[in-house]
Amino acid sequence: MHREQERIALPVSTSGTSRGPLLTVDPAVVVRYDGWVAGEVRWARIEFLCAQTVELRREQCLTDEDWISTNQMLCIRASPWLEEVIRRRRERLGPQFTDSDADFAHYQLYFDHHGVVEVVARSAVITGPFDTCPET
Numbered sequence: 001m002h003r004e005q006e007r008i009a010l011p012v013s014t015s016g017t018s019r020g021p022l023l024t025v026d027p028a029v030v031v032r033y034d035g036w037v038a039g040e041v042r043w044a045r046i047e048f049l050c051a052q053t054v055e056l057r058r059e060q061c062l063t064d065e066d067w068i069s070t071n072q073m074l075c076i077r078a079s080p081w082l083e084e085v086i087r088r089r090r091e092r093l094g095p096q097f098t099d100s101d102a103d104f105a106h107y108q109l110y111f112d113h114h115g116v117v118e119v120v121a122r123s124a125v126i127t128g129p130f131d132t133c134p135e136t
Contacts, residue, residue, distance in 0.1 A: 004078045005074050005075060005077065006074070006077075007069070007072040007073075007074060007075075008073045008075055008124075008126065009071065009072060010070075010071055010072060010073055011042075011044050011128040011129045012034070012035040012036075012042050012043065012044040012129050013035045013036070013070045013071050014033060014035060014070040014071075014111045014112060015070035015071075016035060016036060017033045017111055017113075017114065018034060019033075019034045019133070020033025020034050020035075020043075021109075021111050021117055022133070023054070023117065025054060028047055028048070028051065028136075029048040029054050029119055029121065030046065030136050031045070031048075031109065031117055032044070032045050032046075032133060032134055033111065034133070037129050042128065042129035042130060043129060043130040043131070043133050043134055044126065044128030044129055045126070045127045045130070045134040046125070046126050047124065047125045048107065048119045048123075048124050049121055049122050049124065050104075050121055050123075051120065051121040052085050052089070052104060053085055053119070053120050054118070054120075055117070055118045055119075056116070056117050056118075057115050057116050058114070058115040059113065059114065059115045061115070062115065062116060069110070070110060070111075073107060073108065073124070073126070075106075075124070076105060076107070077105055077106075081106055081118070081120065082104060082105070082106040085104065085120045086101075086102045086104065089101050103122060104120050104121060104122055105120070105121065105122075105123070106119075106120050107119045107120075107124055
């Protein structure tokens with residue numbers, strides 16, 4: 001399947017993290033990670049709004065498509081995984097399902113030497129860089 005995607009710049013590279021990715025799933029899906037910016041350790045935070053599902057896959061389980069830039073996050077508008085999540089929402093919501101219930105994206109974030117974090121959510125808010133680890 002052709003994947004419609006947008007590349008979103010990150011304030012801190014995901015290459016060379018030492019204390020991240022730190023993943024929180026309750027009350028919201030939040031990824032925090034550290035990296036090097038201008039020779040100093042900095043932190044970034046990504047909150048996924050209205051997240052439906054999250055997956056962490058280690059490097060040993062990645063496909064060729066999963067190896068993406070460590071300076072960007074992918075926002076994929078069409079993927080098999082996204083279609084499956086929307087299909088499940090449609091089944092669960094039944095007659096209450098509306099077009100807004102299908103307004104989600106598949107986000108993919110690669111961490112060098114760790115793997116990929118994938119999230120299906122309405123949107124993502126990226127903040128940073130910070131001098132210290134941001135709160136969840």
